[in-house]
């Protein structure tokens with residue numbers, strides 16, 4: 001089926017700059033189209049109804065959708081959870097302020113798994129986004145709404161998404177879009193609702209590599225409001241599109257091809273061959289610690305999540321009720337009503353993993369494994385420029401199939417994205433054709449702050 005429509009942003013932005021776009025007409029069209037897409041695929045929790053005055057800037061007048069875990073001044077922000085029902089942030093996240101300063105506007109807040117807890121955007125307190133390729137299938141998660149609107153949009157648009165363990169790569173792969181997860185600390189987390197703060201990264205999803213590179217250029221850079229923000233200046237990443245990749249060393253880590261759908265693996269290797277024909281050198285690599293990334297990722301993620309969710313007591317923000325009983329009773333009652341099943345599961349497992357007596361065996365051990373995985377990547381990037389792997393082991397599953405999976409089976413689907421995410425290295429997922437009519441993604445990983453290599457190699461694949 002035909003999905004969305006391809007509009008080259010570069011030309012559109014030039015037209016707008018030259019005064020050839022009627023802004024009133026354009027925005028009216030954007031919102032009427034968004035309404036139609038929402039009815040069909042449900043990518044949004046909230047659609048913005050007042051965009052205000054637009055500034056003239058690099059991305060004027062681009063509509064930007066924002067994942068619902070990112071704060072937007074005066075627009076409801078729930079992180080996909082009932083516990084934040086009706087929360088209205090009094091401030092913008094830094095990434096959102098940068099969009100506005102550069103002439104973009106917030107189109108709406110996209111659907112996601114509650115707090116990012118999921119791979120299919122089915123752990124949602126509000127709408128569950130449907131895949132534009134087949135409405136009976138998932139868009140992936142947890143940034144499912146972001147990928148859904150990106151694929152379905154019939155107008156120029158780019159999405160701000162977020163990944164902790166694969167939440168940009170999974171939905172990008174399942175919807176045939178481009179997802180860029182930057183180096184940890186490269187985009188400010190100020191105004192991002194924490195899932196697992198040592199791994200959370202804001203990133204972008206676009207139809208084309210250019211779109212992702214453009215928005216990344218606009219929203220990245222040092223921010224004194226985020227103590228983990230890297231003191232690395234942003235640059236114009238669109239300059240690295242279609243840069244010659246002759247001589248680039250592309251590592252093929254064999255562990256990323258084990259247990260992968262054969263047809264997917266074949267698609268990915270065809271992409272590798274096309275890079276070779278452009279002059280890249282393919283290098284066989286082994287990353288034996290990959291298999292330990294999944295359990296250690298989930299231990300760290302749940303441990304951090306369980307402490308981060310402690311602030312939702314029904315007293316400060318979000319869901320509130322008439323206070324009754326003592327604090328413990330009120331606290332338990334509101335959390336029972338406000339959190340979904342997966343959030344409760346993670347609070348319990350995370351609390352257990354870092355409790356006295358278990359901490360050394362689980363949480364601390366997972367941190368040690370994480371350091372070893374970081375060392376393994378550093379070692380690999382001493383030999384190659386980028387690593388190439390499938391984005392996901394499967395194509396978008398049907399909702400009816402997801403219903404029958406156990407939590408452990410669902411966690412296991414993240415096995416190709418947990419290692420780079422816990423190491424905090426940048427990755428990009430690019431469309432790599434289809435298998436049985438469904439999109440497949442190829443992911444590239446690079447060393448810290450080497451996003452430009454990802455953009456060059458991804459644009460070579462796109463071409």
Ligand code: GLN
Pocket residue numbers: 115116117118119141142162163164165166167168195301414
């Ligand atoms: N599926 C992973 C999880 O549930 C990753 C989610 C994410 O990156 N936010 O933790």
